[in-house]
Amino acid sequence: MEHQKAAAEMNRVCNGNIVASHNCHRGFSEEAMIQSKKAAVQNKHEKSRKESEDESKLPALEAAYSTILKGLGENTDRQGLLLTPRRAAKAMQFLTKGYHETVYEILNDAIFDEDHDEMVIVKDIDMFSLCEHHLVPFIGKVHIGYLPNKRVVGLSKLARIVEIFSRRLQVQERLTKQIALAITEALNPAGVAVVIEAVHMCMVMRGVQKMNSQTITSTMLGVFREDTKTREEFLSLVRS
Amino acid sequence: MDHAKQKQSEKPPPYSTDSVNGHMEERAPVLKSPNRTGGPQVVPGEETRSHTSTVMESWKEERTRSIEDNEMNLPGIAAAYTSILRGLGEDPLRQGLLKTPRRAATAMQFFTKGYQEKISDVLNNAIFDEDHDEMVIVKDIDMFSMCEHHLVPFIGKVHIGYLPNKRVVGLSKLARIVEIYSRRLQVQERLTKQIAVAITESLQPSGVGVVIEASHMCMVMRGVQKMNSKTVTSTMLGVFREDPKTREEFLKLIKN
Numbered sequence: 001m002e003h004q005k006a007a008a009e010m011n012r013v014c015n016g017n018i019v020a021s022h023n024c025h026r027g028f029s030e031e032a033m034i035q036s037k038k039a040a041v042q043n044k045h046e047k048s049r050k051e052s053e054d055e056s057k058l059p060a061l062e063a064a065y066s067t068i069l070k071g072l073g074e075n076t077d078r079q080g081l082l083l084t085p086r087r088a089a090k091a092m093q094f095l096t097k098g099y100h101e102t103v104y105e106i107l108n109d110a111i112f113d114e115d116h117d118e119m120v121i122v123k124d125i126d127m128f129s130l131c132e133h134h135l136v137p138f139i140g141k142v143h144i145g146y147l148p149n150k151r152v153v154g155l156s157k158l159a160r161i162v163e164i165f166s167r168r169l170q171v172q173e174r175l176t177k178q179i180a181l182a183i184t185e186a187l188n189p190a191g192v193a194v195v196i197e198a199v200h201m202c203m204v205m206r207g208v209q210k211m212n213s214q215t216i217t218s219t220m221l222g223v224f225r226e227d228t229k230t231r232e233e234f235l236s237l238v239r240s
Numbered sequence: 241m242d243h244a245k246q247k248q249s250e251k252p253p254p255y256s257t258d259s260v261n262g263h264m265e266e267r268a269p270v271l272k273s274p275n276r277t278g279g280p281q282v283v284p285g286e287e288t289r290s291h292t293s294t295v296m297e298s299w300k301e302e303r304t305r306s307i308e309d310n311e312m313n314l315p316g317i318a319a320a321y322t323s324i325l326r327g328l329g330e331d332p333l334r335q336g337l338l339k340t341p342r343r344a345a346t347a348m349q350f351f352t353k354g355y356q357e358k359i360s361d362v363l364n365n366a367i368f369d370e371d372h373d374e375m376v377i378v379k380d381i382d383m384f385s386m387c388e389h390h391l392v393p394f395i396g397k398v399h400i401g402y403l404p405n406k407r408v409v410g411l412s413k414l415a416r417i418v419e420i421y422s423r424r425l426q427v428q429e430r431l432t433k434q435i436a437v438a439i440t441e442s443l444q445p446s447g448v449g450v451v452i453e454a455s456h457m458c459m460v461m462r463g464v465q466k467m468n469s470k471t472v473t474s475t476m477l478g479v480f481r482e483d484p485k486t487r488e489e490f491l492k493l494i495k496n
Contacts, residue, residue: 049328049329053329057327057328057329060323060326060327061323061324061327061328063320063323064320064321064323064324064327065320065324065391067316067317067319067320068317068320068321068345068348068391069425071313071314071316071317071320071345072305072313072317072348072349072352072355072425073304073305073309073313073352073355074352074355074425080388080389080425080427081388081425083389084388084389084390084391084425087389087390087391088390088391088392089327091390091391091392091458091462092324092328093328094462095461095462096328096329096330099328099329099330126467128457128460128461132336132337132340133336133339133340133343134340134343134344134347135321135324135340135343135344135347136344136347136393137392137393137457137461139457139460139461169325169328169330169336169337169340171336201384201393201395202347204384204395205351205384205393205395206347206350206351211382
C-alpha cells in the first residue's frame with residue numbers, strides 16, 4: 001500500500017509539483033528529499049506559461065523594453081533601435097521557453113528496457129541559461145551520468161532535459177538539482193550524477209569582473225552519493 | 241601652408257559627425273603618412289561639410305548621461321523589468337526574484353555606462369611626447385558589449401595597434417577607450433570604427449589599426465545557435481590602410 005502510494009507519486013513529473021519522496025533507492029535520503037521539496041515549492045510558479053500566450057504577451061514586453069531603452073538615455077527613434085524592443089522581447093521569450101515544456105512530454109516515448117547496468121555518461125552538453133538575479137546569461141557545460149536499472153533513456157533526451165530547465169530564470173544550484181531529479185523520476189535509475197561548469201556573465205561583465213572564473217555545481221543521487229568509487233569513476237570520465 | 245591650418249582640434253573633421261547619443265555615423269577620416277614637412281595631415285575629402293564647433297568637438301563632448309540621471313531613471317527601469325518578469329510567466333514576488341528588477345536595472349545601467357564617460361576625461365593627461373615611430377600594439381583587451389538589436393551581450397577581444405607620430409598614449413588608456421565605447425548599445429562594426437577614430441583624433445598618429453573578434457550571444461543562445469562562430473571586424477586608418485606591409489606586420493603580431 002505504502003509502496004503503491006509512493007510509486008503513484010513517483011510518476012508525477014518534476015515540473016512544479018511537489019517532488020515525490022520515494023524511498024526505494026538508497027542514497028535518496030530524507031535530507032535530499034526535504035531539500036528537493038524546498039526547491040520544488042520555489043518552482044511552483046515556474047511553469048506557468050503556455051506557448052499560445054506568448055504572442056499576446058509581446059506588446060507588454062515591448063513597451064517595457066522601450067521604457068528601459070529610454071531610461072538608459074538612448075534615442076529609441078534611431079535606426080538601430082527602432083525594432084529593438086520587439087526583438088529583445090522575442091529573444092527573452094525564447095531564452096525562457098523552458099517554462100512551456102515539461103519533462104513528461106519530451107521523455108514519454110524514449111525510455112527503453114535494456115539489460116544494462118553500467119554507467120552511461122553524456123558530457124559536454126552546452127547549456128545557456130539566465131541568472132534570475134540579474135537577468136544576464138550564464139553559459140557552460142553539463143555532464144550527466146546515470147546507472148540504469150533495467151531502463152535506459154534516449155541519449156538526446158538528456159540534453160533535452162537540460163534545455164527545459166536551463167531555458168528559464170535560474171540559479172545554477174537549482175538547475176543542477178532539477179536536472180538530476182527529473183532523470184531520477186523518469187527512469188528510477190540506481191543513481192544519477194549531474195555536474196555543471198558555467199561562466200556567469202554577471203560576474204564577468206559586471207560586479208567583480210573576474211573573466212576566468214567558473215562556477216561548478218554537482219548533484220549526486222543514489223549510488224553516486226553512497227559509493228565513492230562510482231562517483232570517482234564518473235568524475236574521472238568527465239574530466240578526461 | 242596646409243600644415244598651419246591643420247593643427248589638431250581646430251580643423252573640422254573631414255567626415256560627417258552626426259552624433260547620435262555619442263554614436264558617430266561617420267566615414268573614416270583619411271590620414272596621410274607623415275610627409276617631408278613633418279606632422280600628420282588630415283586631408284579633407286570631397287564631402288567635407290562645415291561644422292559648428294559643437295559638432296567638431298563632438299568626440300570630446302559625448303557624455304549624454306550623468307550619475308544623477310541614473311538614479312532618477314532607476315525606478316522606471318526597475319518597473320519595466322517587473323513587467324517583463326510577469327510577461328514571461330514568472331512570479332516577481334518569489335524570493336529569488338524579489339530584488340531582481342532593481343538588480344537587473346542597475347546591471348543594465350552598468351552595461352551602458354559608456355554613455356556617462358568622455359574620451360577627454362580618460363585621455364587628457366596621458367599623452368606623452370616620445371621620439372618613437374615604431375608600431376605599438378595592445379592586444380587581447382577583453383571587451384563586453386551589448387548588442388543593440390537584441391539587448392543580449394556580445395563578448396570578445398580587441399587588438400589595437402598604432403604608429404605614433406611623436407606622441408604616445410598611456411597603454412591602459414587604449415583599454416579605457418575600448419571600455420567607453422563598448423559599454424553601450426552597440427553594433428560591432430560601429431564599435432571598431434569608434435575606437436579607431438577616437439585614437440586617431442586624440443593622438444594624430446601615422447596610422448591606427450583596430451581588430452575585434454567577438455562571440456555574439458544573440459547568435460549563440462538563440463536564432464541560429466552556432467556556438468563556435470566568431471565575428472571579426474577591423475578598421476585600418478592611415479598607413480595601416482595605405483601600406484600593406486604595415487598592415488601585415490600588425491595582423492601577424494596580433495595572431496596567436
